[in-house]
Amino acid sequence: MKQKKLLESIVFFLFLFWIYAAVVKLADISLWRFRLKEQPFDDVFAEPLAWGLPVLEFVIAALMISARTVKWGLYMGAALLVVFSVYIGMIQLNFFSHVPCSCAGIVKSFGWTEHLIFNLVILAVTMYAILRINRMQSGPAPSLVQLS
Template sequence: MKKSNAAIVIICTLIIILFVYTASAKLLDHYNFQFGLSESPFIAPFANILAWAIPAGELLIAVMLAIPAIRLAGLYASGILMSLFTVYIAAMLLSGSDIPCSCGGIVEEMSWGAHIVFNSAFVALSACGIYLQRKKRRTANNLPALA
């Protein structure tokens, strides 16, 4: 396996682990996750929908990352979702709200600042994966056909 292929697989595996873990934690403790969302000044009106949509979206993205044919779309989706999470956390910090994290599992033990760093790392991983996946596709498309 080429180094770039191995890097793509490692990146996707890390993101899959993150999303499956956090989605599972949110679903297993659904009441507390929904309650945490309902306490947020920004998303309280949408808490009931988001309490199901967020873990479902995380699981859908994990599946997309596992399927090579739609992996690039999964990398874009993971980058967008992690960026949205990061923007939300920054808004929480700027608003001065002292709402506990409802991310799920051990991730919710992080401070808001640590969350921004953690999420930014996963945004960077997604961006790196997008770059490598696009490069791989370009290389594959430029190869001469075997007769």
């Protein structure tokens, strides 16, 4: 029972994390769009990403609400964190000449190293949740995790 409560707390934290990430971007969409245009990829991607990333983050959070879809939300969240972390790793390895941070909220004051560590910690928490859910679902009495 303790393990299930811990897992539900982790899922709730991740739900809030993804909601926060989306809301911070949409709260100042013009600044978010401007920062995306400063990235080293073509400007044609800025507009779809400006709206697409927050929508995806809302979808990830929404998937975490139901026991039927929580694993999908965790997998999608993990995938997005991997993409972000690889991008930051490329920045750290100087693949790009200059990359301004398009970050907002609590990570806007982070350097690239701190941002990468933050992403990897959230990714580790997500992976832990995935592993715990997989174990719970493969046990003798499958248990459902959901936010309620």
